Amino acid sequence: MKSTRLYILATVLLIPIDLSAQSGQFGPAHVEIGAQAIGVVTRESPAIHGRDLTEGYLTQPLVMAMASLWNDALQLKGTLDLEGVTIKRGELNAGILGEGYIDRRHPHTYLHELLITGQRIAGDNGASVTLGKGFAPFGTDDPMARPFEKYPINHHLAQILERAVAIGAVRTRRVILEAGLFNGDEPEGPGDVPNRARYWDSWSGRVTLIPFPQGELQGSYARVRSPENARGGGEDQHKQSASIRLEDAQHSGYGLLEWARTSDYVGSTRTFSFTSLLAETSARYGVVSGALRFERTERPDEPRLTNEFMTPLPANDLSITGRSRWTIVTARVAALVPVPMPFTVEPFAEIARARFTPTLTPSGFDPAQFYGADHIWSFSVGATLKVGMKHMRMGRYGVATTEMRGMKMAAMDMDGMR
């Protein structure tokens, strides 16, 4: 069964290797397709109860396609994510929590994005409307489109994704305004789709300032209804995000400073808040690149299933066993290997050290007692394989993509950024 799945995966990944189909003009349509996957081996010490674990994955296997018609007046975008096949058990990622997984990153849904955007652009100004399944206008770029293989653990504080979205955006040269409606429920598994009864019960808005072409300031706010109880009736979330993003004109240097907070609400009463501060940077020198990330994020501690990397989804009440603050420093080095176009192969190594402390005292949950240490080391080595369209920034649509048509193509060629 496993070999059949891998065969299907390999077949899908190879589809875009038809060079003529990677990027081209077909009448009024400009079409781009591509794919990527990362092979990685991760060792965590300790992973749980004082035990070390070493595991291998084929992670972030994506097939992407985008079509622009009539000089970008209409855009179609789709992203298939096959993690439901390749990392069904989740990927070791100390401290992460979400969608029923804890200390392992959950697989994303197969249909990661499928959107249609209509836009009108006049000079530096423009407006767009986007409908489909994808990211709500909130927070920063998806970690998949950033320098590291291992996710920051603030993923569910700093992005809202895989929702049925309706987004309106307007922009001028220096300002982008977005507002969106979406379903509040998070996916319950890779094959899950947004709950139709929950469409448009949540909203978010994002303001982006572009003081100069390589700089971007973002602030956003969201009200999310019952994200962890798909049928509704669970706790709501109020989410805030602010960030500064810098990237040089040659796309060889990048930096992000991000703050995010999610507060749980029962009715109008705030219960607990979870805050994150993250700073990351990357730089490329020829074929070699390096990156560094600092993250301090709070997360709730929750009961676990017999598989202790899983949590009940949904929980059966409103309580948590504690809240812990995770401080994680991650470093990465990578080097491009010379291979024929349109392939990109980039071996990499990442090392991370995570420390954790309970923040609600007295606390019933002692993370050091559970993990068997007061810190966790994580080592990962692997290689990123891409073919065709390179990964663009992920999480914005229409005129909200900070680089419009001509600039966007430059971003696609930005080396070192997935």
Add this chain to the structure above:
Amino acid sequence: MRCFAVFGASLAVLACNADNVTPPPPPTESQALPVLGQGAVSDRYTGELWVRGNIAYTTTWGTRANQGNAINIWDVSGNVPTLVNTVIVPNAATLGDVQASDDGQLLIVATEYIPNGSIMIYSLADPTNPQLITRYATALISPGVHTAEVQSVNGKLYAFLSIDPGGGNPARLVIVDLSNPAAPTQVFTAEMGSPFVHDVYVRDGILITALWNLGITIWDIGGAGAGSVANPIALGSVSTGGQAHNVWWYHNALTGEKRYAFVGQEGQGSVGFSSSGDIHVVDVSNFASPREVAFYHLEGAGTHNFSVDEVRGILYAAYYNGGVRAIDITGDLSSCDAANRSVDGRCDLAGMGRELAHGLQDQGPVYVWGVQLSGGRLYASDMLNGLWKLGAASFPPD
């Protein structure tokens, strides 16, 4: 530049995210319940409690150093509970409930979570060494059995199972016939609760379900003449403000009055640190139109399970980080002066001075899950510390 300043200010807020929840001291007229002894448990969270004679059974919950898959069995004949046996339940991450049948022959234990929801049915031929008769597990209850109320209706033993939502399925109630404990049979099921159904209460052929955001619903399962266990008929419902978790329908042993049901509200909390939720007093003298008439609020803490001394009219409530509270529930709870009446017309039992006693507040951090009055002693299961044995409240006060 201004944007950078805003951003910097936002970052500064990070340092101001402090939480501090401490229950205030009890009122001066509230007695301290004497602590007689403690049976310590530190590797797992202690959960539910059932005491029968000199034996107490406690379950374990959630994930601490170890998973909550243990049933601890205590000799409570002395002041200090003594652990005499531990039964590990395989394929269970947490144990939702424990109860012995009235005849003392069976011990029923609920298991969570998905996909290991079940009830374990043990023989208590040797009360300190339960022997598994069968594990009842079906697809319908696999998301997890949160509570299992074991009661007889018209002479037949049933388990009323509150099933967690999960796997895309909503919460539901399942009623199982335990006449043959080796082969339980399902007699009723229905989706129930929004989004959870927590505890249920069964007495005199009446079933009361705690349906979280929907409050409570009263069902006739044979006591009111029209319904049955296989065909419960809803008689009435009332909202109690959300998070309806548990119910005790009080039968005054002296007067025979059956007017009040006490509903526990399980609000948000963090184990060891905080809890929230009031006791809501519902007048159920007319099943068709129950109405809330009073409440008890403890600042800085929330209630969980109850045990009632129906002879003396004392409700004992587990109050998590607030320890244990004993409340006078005699007389007319819907009658109070204006100073103790809330804007929505309910009487404030705390303001009326009805707190008789408190327990465990001087024992360091506690997080009391459940209480049970047995043999004139009060037992309290404490998630952080294990099992406590306390003296009961004096009423009238000494």
